[in-house]
Amino acid sequence: MLRSLYAGISGMKVNQTKLDIIANNIANVGTTAFKSSRVRFQDMVSQSMSDASSSSTNTGGVNGKQVGLGVQIAGIDTMVIQGMMQPTSRNLDVAMDGEGYLIVANGPIDGTIPVDDKHTMGTSTLDTSYTRDGALTLDDAGHLLTSDGLRVMGYAIGATTYDATTGVPTIKFVDANDKTIKAVDGLIPLSIPNEMEGKDGSLHKVKSFSIEKDGTIKATLDGGGIAAIGQIAMASFNNPAGLSKVGKNQYVSTSNSGQAVVRSGLGADAANDNSKAYASMLSGMLEMSNVDLAEQFTDMIVASRAFQAMGKTITTGDEILQDIIGLKR
Incomplete structure (x- = not known):
C-alpha cells in the first residue's frame, strides 16, 4: 500500500488536534486569567531504503535514503505568559x-x-x-x-x-x-x-x-x-x-x-x-486571558490548509491505486 496514504492520515490527525486547541483558545478569550495552549509537531520514524556509505579511494561517500512515514504530536504546551x-x-x-x-x-x-x-x-x-x-x-x-x-x-x-x-x-x-x-x-x-x-x-x-x-x-x-x-x-x-x-x-x-x-x-x-x-x-x-486572536486565526488558516493538503495526498494516492487496479482488464 502507498506510504502517502498513511502519512496523509497522520497529518490530518495532528492538524485536527491543532484545530481543537485553537478552538479552545478562542472559546476562552474572555476567561479570567486563562493561559492559552499551543501544539508542536515532530516527524515519525523514517524508513531507510539504503544506508549511508563512506568515501573510498575511487568514489565519494553516499548519503542514506530515507522515506518519512508521517507526523505526530511532539507536545502541547501551556503558554504561561501574563495576560493584560x-x-x-x-x-x-x-x-x-x-x-x-x-x-x-x-x-x-x-x-x-x-x-x-x-x-x-x-x-x-x-x-x-x-x-x-x-x-x-x-x-x-x-x-x-x-x-x-x-x-x-x-x-x-x-x-x-x-x-x-x-x-x-x-x-x-x-x-x-x-x-x-x-x-x-x-x-x-x-x-x-x-x-x-x-x-x-x-x-x-x-x-x-x-x-x-x-x-x-x-x-x-x-x-x-x-x-x-x-x-x-x-x-x-x-x-x-x-x-x-x-x-x-x-x-x-x-x-x-x-x-x-x-x-x-x-x-x-x-x-x-x-x-x-x-x-x-x-x-x-x-x-485577562492571554489569548491573541490575531495569532489564533492565523494558526487556524495554516492548520485548515494543511488539513486540506493532507486530504489531497490521500485522494491522489487513491487515484494511483485505481490506475494500478485498472491495469488488469
Whole structure:
C-alpha cells in the first residue's frame, strides 16, 4: 500500500488536534486569567531504503535514503505568559502582576496546611489547588472564596478561631500600623468578618477593607483603628507550564511542575524571606486571558490548509491505486 496514504492520515490527525486547541483558545478569550495552549509537531520514524556509505579511494561517500512515514504530536504546551490587567474597581478583585498562584482548598474550615522552612507545604486534610483567577467573593460567614466556593488560603496575623456551629470567625485585633507584625506559621482559610475585636477589646463592625500589594488584608473598624486580619498566600513552581488544568480556572501540581514553593509571610526572618520573588497583588483589577486572536486565526488558516493538503495526498494516492487496479482488464 502507498506510504502517502498513511502519512496523509497522520497529518490530518495532528492538524485536527491543532484545530481543537485553537478552538479552545478562542472559546476562552474572555476567561479570567486563562493561559492559552499551543501544539508542536515532530516527524515519525523514517524508513531507510539504503544506508549511508563512506568515501573510498575511487568514489565519494553516499548519503542514506530515507522515506518519512508521517507526523505526530511532539507536545502541547501551556503558554504561561501574563495576560493584560483589566480594572474593575471592586475591592475583592485581585490580579497578580508577576509570578505566582493563589492557593485554594476545600475541606474543614479549621483545617491548616503546615509550611516548612524550605517554603514547601506539608500534608493536610485540605485538598489544595492553584489559580490566578482573583475574582474573590465572601460567603455569609465572611470566608474569602473563589467564585466556585473554594477557600482562599493565607497566613493568620491575629489569633483566629471559628465557631464550631456556624463557622463564623473571631479574629483578635492586630494594629496594621505596627511595624513588627509577624504572620503566624502555616496556612489557614482566610476570612473577613462582619465584626471583630477593636483596640478597646470590644466588638466593632468592619466598615471597609482593602488588599495590599503584599496580600495583607486590612480592615477599618467603626470604632477607629485599622486591623491587619490576614495575608493571602501565593505559590510558585519551578515549571509552571507543567501544571495540570482541572477546569474552573484551577491547576494542580504534577510530577513535572515541581512542588509548590510558598511565599513567606509578614515578618519572616531575612534569611528565609523569599517574598520579593513573587508578584504584587493589584486590588481592583483582574488578569485577562492571554489569548491573541490575531495569532489564533492565523494558526487556524495554516492548520485548515494543511488539513486540506493532507486530504489531497490521500485522494491522489487513491487515484494511483485505481490506475494500478485498472491495469488488469
